[in-house]
Amino acid sequence: MSASALCAVVSWSGTAAAGDVALSFADQDGAMVQDVVVTLTNSGGGGAAENKPVEVEVNQYRQSYDPLVTTVPLNSSVRFRNSDTFAHHVYSFSKAKAFEHRQPTRGITDPIKLDKPGLIALGCNIHDHMLAYIYVSDTPFYGLSEKDGTVDLKDVPDGRYVMKIWHPRLKGKAVEKPIDVAGEGLTLTETLALKPPRKVKKSVYSYSR
Ligand SMILES: [Cu+2]
Numbered sequence: 001m002s003a004s005a006l007c008a009v010v011s012w013s014g015t016a017a018a019g020d021v022a023l024s025f026a027d028q029d030g031a032m033v034q035d036v037v038v039t040l041t042n043s044g045g046g047g048a049a050e051n052k053p054v055e056v057e058v059n060q061y062r063q064s065y066d067p068l069v070t071t072v073p074l075n076s077s078v079r080f081r082n083s084d085t086f087a088h089h090v091y092s093f094s095k096a097k098a099f100e101h102r103q104p105t106r107g108i109t110d111p112i113k114l115d116k117p118g119l120i121a122l123g124c125n126i127h128d129h130m131l132a133y134i135y136v137s138d139t140p141f142y143g144l145s146e147k148d149g150t151v152d153l154k155d156v157p158d159g160r161y162v163m164k165i166w167h168p169r170l171k172g173k174a175v176e177k178p179i180d181v182a183g184e185g186l187t188l189t190e191t192l193a194l195k196p197p198r199k200v201k202k203s204v205y206s207y208s209r
Pocket residue numbers: 063087088089124125126127130
């Protein structure tokens with residue numbers, strides 16, 4: 001687990017009543033699911049907390065990206081590190097941010113500002129099996145599930161929210177559902193219909209999750 005993923009828990013300090021939203025994600029076979037992106041958008045408008053930008057790093061090592069999924073607030077920036085002894089060529093065609101950076105040698109790119117919300121799919125022009133994702137959140141209530149399938153969103157002010165759920169292997173579009181946060185907060189377990197893990201050649205170091 002990378003440092004950036006561990007930082008995905010958001011805290012909010014306000015004067016309004018607030019509670020924690022504790023989420024768990026399992027797949028259709030009951031296995032807990034890591035790397036679920038979840039965001040809560042206040043559907044009543046108003047009451048928006050501050051979304052503090054951060055700088056994150058995505059590493060390219062042994063022909064794979066680490067982390068596989070990164071979640072950041074809007075206007076954050078990302079740098080790509082090449083830790084291999086050969087070239088990588090990271091790119092995105094996504095609406096949220098399109099870019100490309102060829103890195104012939106070890107080193108790190110300049111920060112790339114992520115100034116539009118949404119999902120950014122990363123690929124490598126040299127190694128087709130390299131895939132990773134950055135989710136840019138326009139709400140301060142976002143997170144990424146840990147290995148045990150859990151993610152806690154702290155101090156969510158009382159109100160009605162649209163909960164959006166996404167995972168790299170989700171069948172179909174992101175799941176959206178309304179939730180009400182009141183009092184002590186709430187605990188929810190969601191079951192996601194996931195596609196099987198991607199098959200990657202044994203000769204290649206990569207993710208199976
Ligand atoms: Cu590459």
